[in-house]
Amino acid sequence: MPAPVSPGPWPARLDLLQSATGLFLALFMWLHMLFVASILFGTDAMWRVARFFEGYYLFGRSLPWLVSLFVAVVFVLFAVHAGLALRKFPSHWRQHAAYWRHMRGMRHGDTTSWLAQVVTGFGVFFLAPVHLYLMLTHPELIGPYESADRVWSGRMWPLYLLLLLLVEIHAGVGLYRLAVKWLAVGDKARMRLMRLKWGFTVFFIALGLLTLAAYVRLGIEHAPHAGEPYLPTWQRTLS
Amino acid sequence: MTRILDFDILRHNPRDAASVPRLQRYRLAETSGMTLFIALTRIREELDPGVHFDFVCRAAVCGSCAMLINGRPGLACRTLTATLPAHIRLLPLPGFALIADLSVDTGRWMRVMSERLHAWLHVATAVDLDALETRMDPDRAEAVYELDRCIECGCCVAACGTAQMRPDFVGAVGMIKLARFRLDPRDARDDGDFFDLLGDDDGVFGCMSLLGCQDVCPKSLSLQTQIAHLRWAMARRGLAKAGADHGDGI
Ligand code: HEM
Ligand code: SF4
Ligand code: SF4
Ligand code: FES
Numbered sequence: 001m002p003a004p005v006s007p008g009p010w011p012a013r014l015d016l017l018q019s020a021t022g023l024f025l026a027l028f029m030w031l032h033m034l035f036v037a038s039i040l041f042g043t044d045a046m047w048r049v050a051r052f053f054e055g056y057y058l059f060g061r062s063l064p065w066l067v068s069l070f071v072a073v074v075f076v077l078f079a080v081h082a083g084l085a086l087r088k089f090p091s092h093w094r095q096h097a098a099y100w101r102h103m104r105g106m107r108h109g110d111t112t113s114w115l116a117q118v119v120t121g122f123g124v125f126f127l128a129p130v131h132l133y134l135m136l137t138h139p140e141l142i143g144p145y146e147s148a149d150r151v152w153s154g155r156m157w158p159l160y161l162l163l164l165l166l167v168e169i170h171a172g173v174g175l176y177r178l179a180v181k182w183l184a185v186g187d188k189a190r191m192r193l194m195r196l197k198w199g200f201t202v203f204f205i206a207l208g209l210l211t212l213a214a215y216v217r218l219g220i221e222h223a224p225h226a227g228e229p230y231l232p233t234w235q236r237t238l239s
Numbered sequence: 240m241t242r243i244l245d246f247d248i249l250r251h252n253p254r255d256a257a258s259v260p261r262l263q264r265y266r267l268a269e270t271s272g273m274t275l276f277i278a279l280t281r282i283r284e285e286l287d288p289g290v291h292f293d294f295v296c297r298a299a300v301c302g303s304c305a306m307l308i309n310g311r312p313g314l315a316c317r318t319l320t321a322t323l324p325a326h327i328r329l330l331p332l333p334g335f336a337l338i339a340d341l342s343v344d345t346g347r348w349m350r351v352m353s354e355r356l357h358a359w360l361h362v363a364t365a366v367d368l369d370a371l372e373t374r375m376d377p378d379r380a381e382a383v384y385e386l387d388r389c390i391e392c393g394c395c396v397a398a399c400g401t402a403q404m405r406p407d408f409v410g411a412v413g414m415i416k417l418a419r420f421r422l423d424p425r426d427a428r429d430d431g432d433f434f435d436l437l438g439d440d441d442g443v444f445g446c447m448s449l450l451g452c453q454d455v456c457p458k459s460l461s462l463q464t465q466i467a468h469l470r471w472a473m474a475r476r477g478l479a480k481a482g483a484d485h486g487d488g489i
Contacts, residue, residue: 004357004432004435004436005435006434006435006438007434007435007438007439007442009438009477009478010477011438011439011440011442011444011477012434012438012444012473012474012476012477012478013477013478014444015444015470015474016474016477016478087440088447090404095404095405098403098404099400099403099404101403102333102400102403103400104310105307105309105310105311106310106311106398106400106451107310107311108311108398108449108451108454110448110449110450110451110454111400111449111451114400114447114449177447177448180448180450180463180467181446181448181467181470182467182470182471183467184461184463184464184467184468185463185464185467186461186464187453190450190463
């Protein structure tokens, strides 16, 4: 019997890195959704959240490049995750056909949801960079009117709508998969995890739709003045 | 009410150049307590003596009767027709060499996998057959025995999307073999040795956690748990390795 040839540490590290970047991105997307949803508490609330991330409450003035910096980090992790996940994509026609035949025969949730993860990941791969680039280059244009104008007058809402659905499905399945990949879960706990995953996915998609609707409404109202920045109510001078 | 069952069975003999794979239909009246083993035997005795399929133990012990039952891998000898619809499609287990019809060569696959993974006990010193065996902690012995219940039926390989796409993937059966020897105190290998056998994308890092294996294993082995444990152990090893290879492979 030939002695085994060590694969070296890289397959292990890449698998860990794929999981770690996936975990970071998925948790970040959930937090991101909560921040963006601040618009549901009014324009001033969203304005405060946006200024907070520019360090306004820490340094006393807005530093939009802080946002750019963070976006750059997310962009890099996103690219790393996508690059690593691409290794798992079926590449030959034979593999596509094998998976498809297998999935149809098995009628098995986890097997089917893997394909959903591949398809949604592929979609996010194309759509997310558009958004990331805008945030990277125009971090100062994050605010109630600025964002609403981008959503409506800037015609970004179809992209955001698609991204919302793709990312929430992908992140939900991904987190479930992370749990079964790294933790010992019995059949009962697995059922519960599955239900939890669906709960989160439905909650965040619902929250996302409400939030997007709020920006669209605001964007339509503000369309005649598109491009004018938002001033919080207490900074407005009576005219 | 007795049901009339329609069996669509894949017929093909790869060694006959004229044979074309086709589904052939056989009709039987269901009897009480009928398993697929009983049904197939009746088909062979009453309808078509030429149908190939494998059985030895008829009791979920030998692992030779695994096949795709309406698309899902399972043991024919312990599948009751009462749990199936009246239309039953039987295909040979995918991923293994076809012998004929429903008969596949899982043995050859398992042998290649075992040799590749060095899936046998590696003892450090020669065994003295006259001496008393070293005692084993009963819980440990129980855990080893639990994993030894694998009957090498191949269902987990046929149920694994990864294995279906990537023929070199060791499958859940390969991983639990090594999990078994990793538990066995008589085995002299450490995680570094197991890493060399399993620590790549044909091994534990190729597993995409689709859990088809877990859901079809006819012996209900805790495959998910075993694979997750192995993944942690191998990942830790991969992090610690830092490129410096250890060279004490057995
Ligand atoms: C460039 C776009 C992306 C692509 C192509 C992609 C693709 C994939 C694929 C195919 C998997 C399955 C890998 C496997 O089964 O081992 C996966 C896993 C995962 N993805 Fe993504 N993904 C992308 C972006 C994202 C984003 C934006 C998030 C966060 C919301 C995310 C979160 C996850 C998580 C948590 C996992 C599980 C990690 C694991 O199983 O190791 N992905 N991704
Ligand atoms: S692990 Fe289960 S499904 Fe796989 S070969 Fe062993 S008994 Fe069969
Ligand atoms: S968990 Fe999935 S990918 Fe891993 S061995 Fe089982 S079926 Fe295959
Ligand atoms: S005949 Fe032995 S397992 Fe079915």
